[in-house]
Amino acid sequence: AKDQGRNRFSYFTPNLQIAAQSRLRLSNDLRLAVNEQQLEVFFQPVVDLASGRILKAEALIRWPHAQLGYISPLEFIPIAESTGLIYHIGEQVFKVATYWVRRWRDLAHPDFQISINQSPLEFQNDQGRYADWLQHLRRHQLPGQAITIEITEGLLLDASTKVATRLLEFRDAGIQVAIDDFGTGYSSLSYLQKFDIDYLKIDQSFTRNLTPSLNDLALPEAIIMMAHKLGLSVIAEGVETTLQRDLLRQAGCDFAQGYLFSKPLPPEEFEALLLAQEAS
Ligand code: C2E
Ligand code: CA
Ligand code: CA
Ligand code: CA
Numbered sequence: 335a336k337d338q339g340r341n342r343f344s345y346f347t348p349n350l351q352i353a354a355q356s357r358l359r360l361s362n363d364l365r366l367a368v369n370e371q372q373l374e375v376f377f378q379p380v381v382d383l384a385s386g387r388i389l390k391a392e393a394l395i396r397w398p399h400a401q402l403g404y405i406s407p408l409e410f411i412p413i414a415e416s417t418g419l420i421y422h423i424g425e426q427v428f429k430v431a432t433y434w435v436r437r438w439r440d441l442a443h444p445d446f447q448i449s450i451n452q453s454p455l456e457f458q459n460d461q462g463r464y465a466d467w468l469q470h471l472r473r474h475q476l477p478g479q480a481i482t483i484e485i486t487e488g489l490l491l492d493a494s495t496k497v498a499t500r501l502l503e504f505r506d507a508g509i510q511v512a513i514d515d516f517g518t519g520y521s522s523l524s525y526l527q528k529f530d531i532d533y534l535k536i537d538q539s540f541t542r543n544l545t546p547s548l549n550d551l552a553l554p555e556a557i558i559m560m561a562h563k564l565g566l567s568v569i570a571e572g573v574e575t576t577l578q579r580d581l582l583r584q585a586g587c588d589f590a591q592g593y594l595f596s597k598p599l600p601p602e603e604f605e606a607l608l609l610a611q612e613a614s
Contacts, residue, residue: 361413363399368414368422373397375430376598377448379607380569380591383583388608390447391438392484392591393431394598395423415455421463424456428467431481434601436474442608449482449512454489458496464503471507478508482533486514490525498529505530512569517557526564533589534561538572541592544581555585562586 367373373395380390397405414420427450435448456463471478483504489497490513504511512533513526517540525531540554554570561568570582573592582590596607 377604378598392449432470435480451484482510484512484514487519536570541572544578
């Protein structure tokens, strides 16, 4: 057992060093990329299940790294959070999103909406960004309803006044709020009554398991029914098959997004898709 312990130690140390080195390198590279505005915002269509039309899009950040190719946000968002770069990233995403949502409201649909992901850190520390947001909205003559902010359930269980204050600010500005990855974390639902929430996004893990079996449908159906009773709309994530889409529609789900409709696209490609739909 002692030998094993020593072996484990000698294997572990270099790995930790490599991990720390590559993390340091990545955070340096990320700082440069953010400063030089190299991060890109992609858009994934959100489809109205009743009409089949794209009425919304989710903004998803992309980092094209010169040597490593595209790095997943799952990998660099934690680095951005620990280095404070997340605030600059969030600012850039909001700016880009307001530009495109103005365009797509004019070109395709007057009520078009774009949703933006917020990490808990961003949500809790304003750093004056909220005032900037309102300016971006005003500059493009957009109502708050053009933007939905996606947050996770954990935030709403933390009863801090910061969270409640931010949600009230959003409500005053008309900015909408979605609960991302709904159903993965917590069992308490009382926050849904306590706060002004507009959308529940059913997590991909539920969508993935959807088959016509009564058991698999029970949970999504219950979520949809509850959401509607509380006046919320439901967006299903990770829809990859027509079967999943049809089952969700039958269950009364309002919107869906996933590879079945489209992967996240650069804005120009998203716009082409949107215009093709308007023409048909
Ligand atoms: P999320 O908000 O849950 O985003 C959904 C993820 O599922 C995206 O991954 C999307 O590309 C992927 N996806 C969409 N449709 C399908 C499908 O049909 N099947 C499968 N298997 N996956 C699908 P992505 O773009 O890699 O983003 C990962 C996470 O990074 C996001 O999860 C979000 O939490 C975070 N993120 C992305 N952009 C931002 C941002 O601008 N700010 C912050 N704070 N976080 C972001
Ligand atoms: Ca999201
Ligand atoms: Ca609202
Ligand atoms: Ca999600």
